[in-house]
Amino acid sequence: MTRIGILIFPDVEVLDFCGPFEVFSVTRLKEPRERTDPCPFEVKLVAETLSPVTTTGGMRVIPDWDFATCPPLDVLVVPGGWGTRDQVSNAALVAWVKEKAAGAKWVTSVCTGSFLLAQAGVLNGKPATTHWRSLDRMATTYPDISVDREKQVVECGNVLTSAGISAGIDLALLLVAKLLGEPVARATAKHMEYPYPEGVHRRVPV
Secondary structure (H helix, E strand, O other), X not given: OEEEEEEOOOOOOHHHHHHHHHHHHHOOOOOOOOOXXXXXXXXXXXXXXXXXXXXXXXXXXXXXXXXXXXXXXXXXXXXXXXXXXHHOOOHHHHHHHHHHHHXXXXXXXXXXXXXXXXXXXXXXXOEEOXXXXXXXXXXXXXXXXXXXXXXXXXXXXXXXXXXXXOHHHHHHHHHHHHHHOHHHHHHHHHHHOOOOOOOOOEOOOO
């Protein structure tokens, strides 16, 4: 069982965390898949406290763990959204991201979640990407990061960053392929009726 923790915070972008959650939670190891088959992932939402979190758009979400009760993670997922602009100054959140990233086998971000990884020092000296509207801001704010403006998902060692919002689904599918093999990832994409990200996945033209 691979334990996946997805960070949430006020004004988090909904699809940034719900897209990867859907991918991981519907993954099954064999076909034909059954809803009752065990999922190879334990997928949980983590927030600073256990109070409901209000997302962009007003959805209210109840986290499974807070920072104090979150166990070690195999995979850390840091989503983005407008709330990241405040959270980069949240010392407790940045410290938690740094701690969990250090112990995780895989560290990932979606959209402007990469700013939280950057603030925690996880992306120092690495290539990374973010939402297309924030590429210039990332290059200016974190000059040690090699900002990739072409790829939908950027991989550097055990760190994966993705472009904006729906790109988190691509990232999650690619990670499923790394953890469980491409046939399992392709079956997951087919189940979701979502195109599997082929090869070096390029950004959607804007």
